[in-house]
Amino acid sequence: MFRPGPKNLITDVAGLKVGHATDEHTRSGATTLLCGAGWAAAVDVRGGGPGTRETDALASENLIGRAHAVVLAGGSVFGLAAADGVAAWLSSRGIGLQWRSGSPAIPIVPCAVLHDLGNGGDKNWGLSPPYRELGLRACSASAPEFALGSVGAGRGAMAGVRKGGIGSVSVDLQGGLIVGSLVALNSVGSAFMPDGKTYWAWGVELGDEFGGCGPPTTAMDLSDPAPDESRLLAIGRLTPGANTTLGVVACNADLSTAECKRVAMMAQDGIARAVRPAHTPFDGDTIFALASGELPLQKNPLRAAQIGRIGSAAADCLARAIARAVHFSEGS
Numbered sequence: 315m316f317r318p319g320p321k322n323l324i325t326d327v328a329g330l331k332v333g334h335a336t337d338e339h340t341r342s343g344a345t346t347l348l349c350g351a352g353w354a355a356a357v358d359v360r361g362g363g364p365g366t367r368e369t370d371a372l373a374s375e376n377l378i379g380r381a382h383a384v385v386l387a388g389g390s391v392f393g394l395a396a397a398d399g400v401a402a403w404l405s406s407r408g409i410g411l412q413w414r415s416g417s418p419a420i421p422i423v424p425c426a427v428l429h430d431l432g433n434g435g436d437k438n439w440g441l442s443p444p445y446r447e448l449g450l451r452a453c454s455a456s457a458p459e460f461a462l463g464s465v466g467a468g469r470g471a472m473a474g475v476r477k478g479g480i481g482s483v484s485v486d487l488q489g490g491l492i493v494g495s496l497v498a499l500n501s502v503g504s505a506f507m508p509d510g511k512t513y514w515a516w517g518v519e520l521g522d523e524f525g526g527c528g529p530p531t532t533a534m535d536l537s538d539p540a541p542d543e544s545r546l547l548a549i550g551r552l553t554p555g556a557n558t559t560l561g562v563v564a565c566n567a568d569l570s571t572a573e574c575k576r577v578a579m580m581a582q583d584g585i586a587r588a589v590r591p592a593h594t595p596f597d598g599d600t601i602f603a604l605a606s607g608e609l610p611l612q613k614n615p616l617r618a619a620q621i622g623r624i625g626s627a628a629a630d631c632l633a634r635a636i637a638r639a640v641h642f643s644e645g646s
Contacts, residue, residue, distance in 0.1 A: 318520050319484035324494035325458040326484035327564045329353075329606050332496065333456030334466030334480070335448040341435030342388035344396040344445060345466035345480060345498060346452035347562055347604075350409070354605045355381035356574035357424060360582050360592075361558060361599030367394045367425040372571065372602075378422055379571030382409055384602050385425040385449060386467040386498045386560045392443040393467075397425035399449025426600040428500040428558040430470030463642035467498040467560065473589070473640050474504030481639030483523065483631050490609050491567060493624055495581070495631035498560040499639040502596045503589040506640075508534045513640075515588040515633040523634065524641035558598035559585050559636070563628035569605035573621050578603035580625030584632025603628070 319326025329350055336343040356379070357369045371378045383400050387393030401423045404410055410419030431437055452466065464471075464479045471478035478501065484494035499505070505513055512530040513519070519526070563581045578601045585599055586592040593599050611620050 316485055316487065318523070319486050319492055319494065321459065322484055322523060323460065323482045324484060324496040324562065324564055327492050327494045327566050327606060328608065330564060331456035331458060332460040333452040333454065334460060335451035335455060336465050336469045337444050337448060339436055340444060341433050341470040342430050343466040343469040344385060344387040344393065344448040344452045346400055346449065346456060347384045347496065348453065348456050349381065349383060349604055349606070352380040352382045352422065354379060354569050354571050354574050354607060355424070355602060356571055356578050357600060357602045358575065358578035358582055359600045361597035362595035364598035364600050365391055365394065365427040366600060367397050368422060369424055371422050372424060374572040374575060380422060381424055381604065382421040383423045384562050384604065385423060387425065387427045387445055387448070388430040388467055388470050389443065389445050390427055390429045390431050393427035393445045394425055395443060395445040396449035396452070397423045399446040400453055403450055403453040424602060426560045428467065428471060428498055428560055428598070430500065433470035435470060462638060468639060468643065471498060471500035473499050473501050476504065476506070476640060477643040479639045479643030481635035481637065481642065483634040483638060485627055485631055487623065487627055491565065493563065493565045493627040493631055495561060495563045495628060495635045497632060497635040497639055499636050500557055501559045501589045502557040502594050503591045505589055505636055508536065513588070513637040514590060515637040518587070518630045518633050519637070520634065524637040557596050558600070559589065561601045561632050561635070562604065563601065563632060564604040565624050566606045566608040567624060568607040568610050569621065574603040574605055576621060577625040577628050581628035581632050584629040585636065587629065588633035588636035601632070
């Protein structure tokens with residue numbers, strides 16, 4: 315039986331650190347994942363209203379294909395500035411690409427944002443949105459242990475008509491292979507089945523990591539493809555780009571950029587397992603994949619099977635992290 319890693323967090327993948335910065339005045343924040351020397355990375359976007367930065371640098375046909383950090387933030391387009399703070403913080407410590415002797419280090423810092431501008435916080439920031447400073451603070455707070463729930467990029471997030479937030483899990487696939495996930499959940503869809511208490515992701519829960527409620531106890535009508543639509547419309551959440559599930563999946567295998575892309579694509583299925591509906595025109599669903607390269611995979615035809623196993627585990631991890639995000643946010 316597979317089990318979570320020691321912390322049941324994405325930081326069970328050695329070398330990763332996560333930091334949150336939360337602004338209670340604006341009810342928003344930023345979350346940073348630092349991966350040091352630059353890990354193989356890729357991104358897959360499925361939602362209809364994404365907000366991103368530096369994702370083209372992760373394309374396998376382009377020059378870099380690696381990342382020194384990944385940033386998730388609230389604030390919609392304003393939140394992209396969190397990556398400015400992270401890039402400055404890393405460069406000041408000599409972390410990044412060195413194209414010429416004496417020039418500043420150039421960190422590759424992809425970023426994705428969620429829309430939390432209508433959550434009641436004070437967004438009258440004029441010419442000084444807080445997100446660059448939040449990015450700096452998130453870097454300073456980065457550590458192997460971090461909080462879940464309504465913190466960082468998940469502070470102002472919703473999941474359907476319930477609270478969203480930050481969730482994270484890991485799984486030990488044995489033989490030294492670790493896969494983990496972190497999510498900032500702000501979806502149009504709900505993480506709950508129509509009874510309002512059973513998680514769609516109940517079947518992949520490990521232990522009691524999101525309450526241990528288990529399977530549904532009564533029969534339910536699952537025929538409605540868009541439950542809660544009228545309630546979402548009433549509170550103004552059916553606006554293109556106003557909702558998003560942002561995620562990062564990571565492993566310690568020696569994946570290439572192209573292989574990370576396949577893992578990110580497979581991991582997107584975790585959203586569909588844990589949220590209904592998923593990948594709507596109103597969401598900006600974006601998943602990053604990172605690989606540290608610590609564990610060599612086989613170089614024969616079995617390598618593709620190993621990558622498929624990592625991608626499948628990443629999808630399950632993402633589904634578990636989504637349920638955990640709601641579980642910890644509703645308990646806060």
